[in-house]
Amino acid sequence: MLDDGAQPPGGALYRKVAADLRESIAAGEYGSGGKLPAESALAERYGVSRGTIRQALSALRADGLVTSRRGTRRVVLGTTRVQSFAELVSFTNWARSLGEEPGGRVELLERRPADAEECEQLRLDDGADVVLVLRVRTLTGRPVMVERSVYPVWVGELLTGIPADAVSHTEPLQEQGVVFADADHTIDLVLADEEDARLLGCRAGEPLLRERRRSTDPVGAPLEWSEDRYLPGTVAFTVHNSIGRSALSRRHRSAP
Amino acid sequence: MLDDGAQPPGGALYRKVAADLRESIAAGEYGSGGKLPAESALAERYGVSRGTIRQALSALRADGLVTSRRGTRRVVLGTTRVQSFAELVSFTNWARSLGEEPGGRVELLERRPADAEECEQLRLDDGADVVLVLRVRTLTGRPVMVERSVYPVWVGELLTGIPADAVSHTEPLQEQGVVFADADHTIDLVLADEEDARLLGCRAGEPLLRERRRSTDPVGAPLEWSEDRYLPGTVAFTVHNSIGRSALSRRHRSAP
């Protein structure tokens, strides 16, 4: 038990405890709807302080795996959940975790001046350049999504050396020290334009699920501003939130 | 400073600190991209321990308001964000927070045996009854969303006494001690059927943004299983996630 296997801040004790508890829960050790041992009991079992246990449980709580209420033991909510942040930011990681073969092709990679929204999103000065990458992503050969990403030049020029049929873009970036730490996602619906239709092999005007995403590094510097358009029926987005911890919100759009 | 104004577990010190910091950030006191004071400085300012400050900052971190990295002071990511959990679960609260007039009409309220998925989602035995509520929701008179919710009978029968034109359903439930604590959302795309078209005043086959939601109480008991269908262009869902704290996930659907 207490197997290792995390890379971000790696060796933290509470992460190992959390990982072990996740496994136990997924294995049904406490049943679905069953009660977890008390914090003090877990502290003794793992040989750590109650504070560390609480740190671990807080992570499970945020993932929606367990409840937490003053006065009673924690209850198992779901038996499995959660994708790592890496699986969300990287299409490649996600596909692999599904057992599907990720693919993709760069349709366009160019450097050009940023427009108003790109400046806003990437916090660039007016007139600054950005690198635009247009890619079609496939799952086991089938086109699933078209991705239009713009990067600040200092990020984008790291991508110019990558072959056009490279499976992953985020992995080489990570290797060069670019760390994706935060992301804001906006999900709505959009109709395919002619370019979408051509790239995805659908008809123009067909509805697509759109995810716009702004990713930042640990310091808060914008790394990527991307608009992904998914063919319907291929993906769904799931979110968990709880009272006092709601990363999800619903936004109104008065002007279509 | 340190204004009150939270109702769930109300009086916690770290919540007041967090609320105060939120205000300061929203007021631009540290600038966008600016540095927050050190934890120790904040601890002294508020007259609390560093642990309490860290608890408050952890909440802001989860909301994506500030960064956190070992070695450097925290940086302001965004100036404003976040809706309370109540605004997400309740259409009424949400609409009010937008300054729009929420409306709605119950098209159908009936008690009937649950089907297979409803049993699964609400953790009911086979053959158990559920209460189905079909409602059209309007924003300042304009129909925006159709909501199909099923409740376990013990929740549903609390709704039967409510007038058909009642604005909110969740509020009367809360008053009777039903607390919504956790929710799982799945967002995807669906085409309007005849009923949707009739209720929303659109054409059948038109694309709609669908949110399926399962809400549970603090003990983990399912309270509601709902499917909401939004007219395109009226809403967008936004999610924030960060490395190590990802409540969002992307799911594959192999069989449409």
Place this chain on the structure above:
DNA sequence: TGTGCCATGTTGGCTATACAACTTCCGTCA
């Protein structure tokens, strides 16, 4: 000039303790 090292500031992680608030259950008493 430029490079590398070190002191300092800052957050992450962990422990220990104490009390408050709440739930559950059991036993007592009417």
Place this chain on the structure above:
DNA sequence: TGACGGAAGTTGTATAGCCAACATGGCACA
């Protein structure tokens, strides 16, 4: 039998302290 009350168990909140890991800037040295 039923209601009330209290004891025990459990999580929430807060404090204090310690060290490690990391970032930054300045200083010394080549």
